[in-house]
Amino acid sequence: MKVAYVYPWDVAGDPAAPERIAALGVDAAALAVSYHSTRAATPYHPRHRVLDVPHPALYLPVRPSAWGRLVPAAPTWTPADAYLTARDALKAAGLQVHAWTVLTHNSHLGRLHPDLVTRNAFGDPYPYALCPAHDDVLDYCDRLVREILAVAEPDGLILEACGPMGFGHQSVHEKTAGADWTAAHADLLSLCFCAACAPRHPSSLRPLIRRHLTPRPPLPNPPTSITHENPTPGTPEHTARGGPPPTRPSDMPAEEPPSPLTNEARAARTPPPPGPNTSTNEPPTPPRTQVQATPVPAPQPGTPYASIEEALGPLADEVRAVRVSLSAGLRRRLITTIREIAPNIPITLHVTPDPWATGAFAALPEGEPGADVLVGNCWGDPETDAARLSRLADLCHPGQRVGAYVLALPPRPADATVLAHHLSTYAKAGATDFHLYHAGLAGPTHLTALAKALNTLH
Numbered sequence: 001m002k003v004a005y006v007y008p009w010d011v012a013g014d015p016a017a018p019e020r021i022a023a024l025g026v027d028a029a030a031l032a033v034s035y036h037s038t039r040a041a042t043p044y045h046p047r048h049r050v051l052d053v054p055h056p057a058l059y060l061p062v063r064p065s066a067w068g069r070l071v072p073a074a075p076t077w078t079p080a081d082a083y084l085t086a087r088d089a090l091k092a093a094g095l096q097v098h099a100w101t102v103l104t105h106n107s108h109l110g111r112l113h114p115d116l117v118t119r120n121a122f123g124d125p126y127p128y129a130l131c132p133a134h135d136d137v138l139d140y141c142d143r144l145v146r147e148i149l150a151v152a153e154p155d156g157l158i159l160e161a162c163g164p165m166g167f168g169h170q171s172v173h174e175k176t177a178g179a180d181w182t183a184a185h186a187d188l189l190s191l192c193f194c195a196a197c198a199p200r201h202p203s204s205l206r207p208l209i210r211r212h213l214t215p216r217p218p219l220p221n222p223p224t225s226i227t228h229e230n231p232t233p234g235t236p237e238h239t240a241r242g243g244p245p246p247t248r249p250s251d252m253p254a255e256e257p258p259s260p261l262t263n264e265a266r267a268a269r270t271p272p273p274p275g276p277n278t279s280t281n282e283p284p285t286p287p288r289t290q291v292q293a294t295p296v297p298a299p300q301p302g303t304p305y306a307s308i309e310e311a312l313g314p315l316a317d318e319v320r321a322v323r324v325s326l327s328a329g330l331r332r333r334l335i336t337t338i339r340e341i342a343p344n345i346p347i348t349l350h351v352t353p354d355p356w357a358t359g360a361f362a363a364l365p366e367g368e369p370g371a372d373v374l375v376g377n378c379w380g381d382p383e384t385d386a387a388r389l390s391r392l393a394d395l396c397h398p399g400q401r402v403g404a405y406v407l408a409l410p411p412r413p414a415d416a417t418v419l420a421h422h423l424s425t426y427a428k429a430g431a432t433d434f435h436l437y438h439a440g441l442a443g444p445t446h447l448t449a450l451a452k453a454l455n456t457l458h
Helices: 017-022 082-092 107-112 135-152 183-190 205-212 236-240 263-269 308-341 382-395 416-428 444-454
Strands: 002-006 028-035 038-041 050-053 096-102 117-119 125-130 156-160 225-227 290-292 347-352 373-378 401-407 431-437
Touching: 002 017, 017 082, 028 082, 028 135, 082 096, 082 135, 096 135, 107 125, 135 156, 135 308, 156 308, 183 205, 183 308, 205 308, 308 347, 347 382, 373 382, 373 431, 382 401, 382 416, 401 416, 416 431, 416 444, 431 444
Parallel strands: 002 028, 002 431, 028 096, 096 156, 156 347, 347 373, 373 401, 401 431
Antiparallel strands: 038 050, 117 125, 225 290
């Protein structure tokens, strides 16, 4: 199956959109029914070229009786029933319409209900990330799929962010790239310590993460001579001779409450290393033995760990089980609800075999027999993405299919030959379905290249 992803505003108000999408050679449209905030180009729309979507919204009429504590917002930039309008137009063009449903990624609800969002080991909230460890979040997601099935009447459901969100997020004016954090740091920052999650973790996990994410302050300009007799473990002299670093930064005790200070401020308040007395009231005490020392480079922030498993050490298995259980619990609850209401509707999951994954593609390290299609992200290196698809294929149960979530936008070139090669690579890895991102955002050259590449599939 070939599925083109679109937003309601790509179709509603543009009479030419359904035929343009169908002409790509796709079988279905993945039409966003519940979606997060964004700023979207609309290169074909007769009334606008850029649409600002300031908050997440449900593109169906919001019926108060259908909701519990968490109530989704309605859009103001499209009619309240934009999904229904777009659905009818796409179906009239001969396309199936699958409801593209974003679940735990919702900054509007997160800001209204800060007690329900993911919090890292320092207590920092991620307002865009509803944590599925909370019953209210599970209830909201359950009600969301029930309402979509009842009102939208889709030909299929596509579930995105069906698990915890994490540190990585394309937020407004993102300013996190300069912190010298590695992928392992991002994984550590993605572990949740909200009121529901914290009791599930080992008590030693929070202080361990804080130590990994608290950089040592840069050393001052080294003196021309330093005392080298019986150095104290943990001081710069000890480190210079190859001794172990301190087990915990002096300003970050294991159970220190979350600090609003930046890393720079934390570094500034750290007591200086032992050295000559610089008080104006007492003369300096001469060292007993002095030797010339080679200047010691300032330590780099963070840790050298290559993976979160290495950083967590013996805690990794227990913490991983907690993380995987959050995605599995939400996923199985929703699949049970969907099968009760619409036993034969196709269920597509955006997933990854990576057990530490957070975000749009939820962790699925052991498979899910209740779903019909497992879709893996294919926005990176094609060979790496193909390997991920192969792992998903290995997890499939009889009758399940693997889908490739294919990027047809920059930085991918508007080149049909290149895109066709990517599609072929994914097909060889086990993909039978191709989810194409994005038929509304792509301009004429990329749409033309995509249509030609799809024509090569058999």
